[in-house]
Amino acid sequence: MFIRLLHRRVFGELFFIFLLSLASLLSLILIGRMLQLRELFLAQGLGLLEIAELFVYLSPFFMLLLIPIACMLSVFLVFLRMSTDRELLALRAGGVSLYQMLAAPVVFSILCTLLTAWVSFFGVSWGMDNFKSTVLEHIRTRTQLMLQPGVFNRDFPGLTLFAENVDPTNKHLKFVFVRDETRPGVSATIVAPEGVIATDTSKGQILFLLKDGHIYRSEKGKNGERLDVLGFSSYAVRLDLSKLFKGYRIGDEKPKEMSWARLHEVLDDPTYKDVDDGHFLQKVKVEIVKRQSMPVACLVLGLFAIPFAFAFQGLKQYLGLVMALVFFMVYYTMVSIGTSLGEINVLSPAVGLWTPNALFFVLALAGLRMAASEKFPNVMTFLSNIRLWRKK
Incomplete structure (x- = not known):
């Protein structure tokens, strides 16, 4: 009964921080994108509700990356707080092992994995298709309004x-x-x-x-x-709308905006073999592997965050947030390198994009084992000892 209550409390805290992290990160990215698309919005005279609708359609494209970040942040910050507040120490003293605490974060990470899988296979293309069609409908409506009977119109370059x-x-x-x-x-x-x-x-x-x-x-x-x-x-x-909106292109077919089915259609279509000297088809191959590997990142990074929260016991929450982002940047840098090498056909996409997951999973398992046996080093204690040694 006590373990079940513990899992509910931990899961509830994970869910709250996840929503807060995802909303904050998504808002920052959408504000940045709004500045990039300001020419488009100003030219169409869109209202707040219409802009909000377009942002809803853009959200899945960014959530493919943001959900793993938010998942890792929530697990890291929750266990960092529990470790700093000595709750984990009290639970261990009461006979609760680390493995008994894993149910809530593991189930939570699996749910994040399923959500990211839906975004990866369906949500990205749904959002981008609706975004493009909605923008075009606004442009068509504006075009009709601009064409006044008996008046020469020169608004189009x-x-x-x-x-x-x-x-x-x-x-x-x-x-x-x-x-x-x-x-x-x-x-x-x-x-x-x-x-x-x-x-x-x-x-x-x-x-x-x-x-x-x-x-x-x-x-x-x-x-x-x-x-x-x-x-x-x-x-x-x-x-040509790219001339009308200073280079913003709506109709370009990009692998990262395609549906899962469309990616495989392009891959099996021989007419795409020589497009851009085969570079376009290589990007499609990389995108297929990326859509498979990113959902798994939620589970891998969620497990990775648990033992490393022990290592920073005593760290303040805002510094913990920075550390979690640093860990994710290391992961994302590896993914970016794998993506770049895969697109220029120097490295197999499967190797380049699954290696970060494999490496962080191995580190997660090793860290969990050390944390469960209370052998995981405490970084804050180590830094304190260094400061004391330098004062001497």
């Missing part, structure tokens, strides 16, 4: 748009004129009796789909200017 009639309900345009100067040395004047505004989520583009019109194309060459006239039944004018 390289394009001049004109529509005699604009129907905001069904996105239809009547008697459309487009002057396209997006390509150096080539200009095109497009006229069409009707058109419609659409979005291409996969490529992150706004489309002006025109019907039954003509293109008057002028190109400057060595032999002078050449003029071509072409008729079309359908034609798409594509708006």
